[in-house]
Amino acid sequence: MHTYRVVVAYDGTGYSGWQVQPGRETVQGWVIRAARPLLGEGVRVTGASRTDAGVHALRQTVSIKGTRAVPAAVVARALNAELPRDIRVVGCAEADAGFDARRAAAGKRYVYLIEDGTVPTPFLLRYAWHLPWRLDVAVMRRALAPLRGRHDFSAFRAAAGRDHEPTCVIRALHVVRRRHRIALFVSADRFLHHMVRNIVGSAVEVGRGARPPEWLGDVLASHDRRRAGPTAPAPGLTLLRVMY
């Protein structure tokens, strides 16, 4: 087995997420099809993050295993020649045979973009969540502070969660505003399904004044998904990088 550690950037707008699903256009499906002619029919492709439909990636890390030995630079060029233009291999290196991009990941970093002007910018339609209210970023920062560190994040996982272990360590969480654009950065050792989008949806409830800042800590402590805010829409979310 020959293993490659491949870094992939994609605009998720046109795809039903990372993971292969029958009859759907997925990023993993495209990478498998692109890799087959070079690395053989039995090629195995594993992404560190199973991004949802509409979610983007600046640097998704992918392990690709095949039976043929090909120089890494050739793999990168061959994949880019086959992939659509909105999926790009931006890095490729040979890896240890045992490397698995998902299991080896020590952490991930995401950003969620919000735009809170009265009129949504046409250029951010695919990349940001537009809200008609002016959000109070200082209050959002205060509300989010209790989420840093090791916690049971059951309250922020998808209702039909695929994750059994609910404990994650949020290592960094910050909110930056520039005019009408707000970016919420989150780094953690691991994430539950929909965790970033549920945290964002809840932080927005606080930022628009519908809930007091203490509410977010109470939701976390409740471990009860039904108490959190709505799930923020997928297009605002981008996987920034995977740490090893």
Next chain:
Amino acid sequence: MHTYRVVVAYDGTGYSGWQVQPGRETVQGWVIRAARPLLGEGVRVTGASRTDAGVHALRQTVSIKGTRAVPAAVVARALNAELPRDIRVVGCAEADAGFDARRAAAGKRYVYLIEDGTVPTPFLLRYAWHLPWRLDVAVMRRALAPLRGRHDFSAFRAAAGRDHEPTCVIRALHVVRRRHRIALFVSADRFLHHMVRNIVGSAVEVGRGARPPEWLGDVLASHDRRRAGPTAPAPGLTLLRVMY
């Protein structure tokens, strides 16, 4: 006649440019259709810049004239309710009856985006010109310097130019690099058709080393379109604002 001064932002990717053409989706065509129910069948819509197919605008200024008196805020909301999401009214005010967005314009500012990494970023496909060579920005700046000020720009106009008077005053022209992204900003009192894209196409010839820096000044002085470089593609170009 009631006249409105309307500021419009659009992602030009899906449109055959600003100006109405039979059987084509154009931005002006959409604004006319959106304005009719409110301002009457005889509504007149004039944009300061006739942007080409695929060119974007952050703040295009448009004069809209109709026979009905409607508060400006109502006009803005009504237009946004009818326009597609990638065309947005971002400002609207009542104007003097004689205001014409094109004739009254005292200047315009454009930016042209280039990406010169080996792999094009999926997120910039619609907004930047990707080039596989590393461009020398310092040399491009030197080469572009002679274009500042009042000149006959015949060498940089479209081959089948619609402009008779070839004299323009470039008030500002600068090149900024951030990693693999290069932005070329140009302000002038007026622009000939394809002028920014022809200047960019020629500056790239210098930046990639195909021509010496002095060449750009020689092309300008020649007044000969055939001597300039290729026309840079439309998607890299964005109208930033119109000055009055």
